[in-house]
Amino acid sequence: MLNLNGYFSKVKEEIFSSFKEKYGSLEFDLDQLKIEKAPEKEDAEFGIPCFPLGRVLKKSPVQVATEIAEAFEASDLIEKLQAVGPYLNVYINRQAFMACVCASVRQDKNRFGSSFMGKGKRVMVEYSSPNTNKPLHIGHVRNNLVGMTISRILEFNGYEVIKVNLINDRGIHICKSMLAYEKWGEGETPESSGKKGDHLVGEYYVRFDRELKKEKEEYATKVGFDQGTLDKEFIRKKREDMRQCSDKEEKKKLRQEISDLAKKGEAFEQEFLANSQYTEEAQGMLQKWEQGDEDVRSLWKKMNDWVLAGFEDTYAILGCEFEKLYFESDTYTLGRKFVEEGLGKGLFERYKDGSIWVKAEKLKEAAPKSFKKVQLNDKLLLRKDGTSVYMTQDIGTAALKNEDYTLDRSLYVVAEEQNLHFKILFAVLEMLGFPWACGCEHVPYGMVILPRGMGKIKSREGTAVDADDLIQEMKGRAEEKIRDGEVRVSEEQIEDTSLKVALSALKLFMLQVSLDKTVQFDPHEVIEFYGDTGPAILYSYARIQGIFRKAEILPDEEKSIDVSLLTTSEEFALLQMVSEFPDTVKTACNYNPHLLVSYLLTLKKNFSSYYGKEKVINEDNQALTLARLGLCQVVAQTIQNGLSLLGIEVVDNM
C-alpha cells in the first residue's frame, strides 16, 4: 500500500509522464507544480494551476491545460484530467486515495504526520526566561506555550530538541522584593501563609512599589512639587483628546504639551530616585549581593527557591519542560572574558572611562543585512567598573550553551520588543568568530497587551492577569459546565477533565494567533469554551470515543478499512482533510503553530458536520458500521496527534 507521500508523488509523476512524452525533454522542476484542493464548485478533487508550465513552454496556460488533459490516459489513481481555463482539474480514483489515507494513519498511529526533516540535527530552544520576583502572568503564558509548541513540532519533525530556561534571578528588581520582605515580611513563609512561593514573593514586589510611591508623594509634598499634572489618567485623557483632535495646529499644541509633561515628570522622577531612601537601600542590597554578603545571599537563596518551586507547579500544569535551567546568577559574569578577548583582537573599543563598546560601524560590517536601514548606536558591552550588562551575560550564556551541547541551531523564544537586542547579540557572536553563531535565531512573537486605556501589563501595579488564577478560574467554569445537565464524567475524573478542558481553551486561544500579531487580552472577558475553541475540539474527540464505547465490535487492526462503503461527500472530505495533516505539520515547523490550530478547527468542523448528518453505528449493516468506525479512528488519531503538538491532552468524556 502506498503511503501518503508516495501517493502524491505518484499522482504528479503520472500526470507528468503523459505530457513529457508529448513535449519531449524539458527542464521543469516537479516541485513547481502545486496540487491544490479544487474549489468547491468543481467536481474534481484536486486542481493544478498551469501558469508555471505555460511560462516554461512559452504557451498560454489554457492551451497547456487542454493539451495535457487530452493526452492523459486514465490510471489506477487518476480517472481523468479536465482543463478548466488555465487549471487542470484532477479527478482521482477516490477509493484508492481514501484507502491510502486510512492505511497511512493506521500504520503510523501517533507518529502520523511526523517527518525526518530534522534527522540528525540538534536544536536548542530557550524559552520562558522568567524573573524570580513575581508570579507568571498572561504574557509569560504566551511565551511558554509558543516555546513548548515549537519544541514539540520540531521534535515531531525529527529534530533532537533541547529545551532550556534562563532564569533571571539577579538584579535590582529581585532586591526590591527582598528588601520589602525584610522590612515588612515578619518572617512569613509559603508554609506559614499557605501561599504559593512565587505569589508570596510577588506580593512583596508589589509592596515595595507601593511604599516607593508613598515615599514619592511625601517627597513631592516636601519639595512642593505638584504631581497632579503627571497623573497617568490625566495624561491618558490628554492623549485621547489629541487623537480625536482634527485641527492640525491644535493637535500639535497638545502633542507638545504632553511631551513637556512627560519631560517634567521624568526630571522629577530622576530627582526623586536620587533622593529616595528605599531606592538607595535596594541598590545597597544589590551591591552586597554582588560582594557575596552572607545574609543577603541567604535571603536571596531562600526567596528564589520559593519562587522557583512556585514556577515548577505552573510549568507542570502548563506542560512546560526543560532539559536544563541556566541561572543568570551563574552566567552573568561569563561574557567578560570574551569581551576582553574581542578588545584584544581590536573588534571592540575601550572608551576613556574604561568601559568597553562595540562600534556601530563594526556591527554593520559584521551583519550588513540585519542593520541595513537601522540607525545604530554604539553598544555597551562592559561597564567601566568591569561589571556585566545584559549583552555581556548573553554572550557568555550563548558560549556556555555551545560548550554544554553541540548545536546545529539555537533558538531564542523572546518577545519582539527585543528584536534589536538579538540582532546585535548575534552580530557580536559573529564578530567573535564563534562557528556556531550562524545557528542562532531569535523567534519573536507579539506581546500580550491590555485593551486601549488600560495601560500596560504590570505585575507590580496589579494590571497583570495571573497565570495560576486564570487557569483556576477557567477550571472552575469547566467543572461547572461538566456538571451541568447529564454528567458523563466520573467523580474521580472530574478534577482532571476540568483542568484538561480549561487548558485546551487557554492554549488554543493563545496559539491560534500568528506569532507576529499582538494579542489583546481583556481581563474582564473570559476565554470562551464555545465555537472555535479547544474544548470544541476535545468535544469532537470525546464524541468519537463515545461511539467506540457504544459499538459492539471495533475494526480489526489487521484488516484494512473497506473504503468502498464510505461513499458520502462528508466522508471523502474528512479523509482529504486528514491527508493534509503532514503538510500542515511541516509548515507549522517554520514557527507557524497557528496553522496547526486552524487546521484542527477545520477538521473538527468537518467531523461535526459528518456526525450531525450520518450515523456511524448502523445495526442493520455491520460492514458499513465497521468502515465508519475505521474512519472515526483515523480522524480521532489525527486530532490527537495535532492536539498533542499543541500540548493539549484529549479526554474520553466531557
Place this chain on the structure above:
RNA sequence: ACGCCCAUAGCUCAGUUGGAUAGAGCACCAGUUUCCUAAACUGGGGGUCACAGGUUCAAUUCCUGUUGGGCGUACCA
C-alpha cells in the same frame, strides 16, 4: 526623528512561498434533540482586504508613499 512589526465582516482572528467566487468563530436572525455527547449542526444577513500609486496575464499577498496602532533606538533585564 529614525527603524522594525501590524491593519481582512460590528468584534476576535485564519488565509502556508502571487492564482479559480476572500474563510471561520463570536454577536444578530431563522431552524435542528423519541436518533452514537446540542461545548454540536443547518440556513441567512454582514467585505472598497486601511488609503493612494506601481510591478504582473493575475495582488489581500510583492514594491513605494500616506494614515492609524504596537514596539524599539538604556551603563534596565
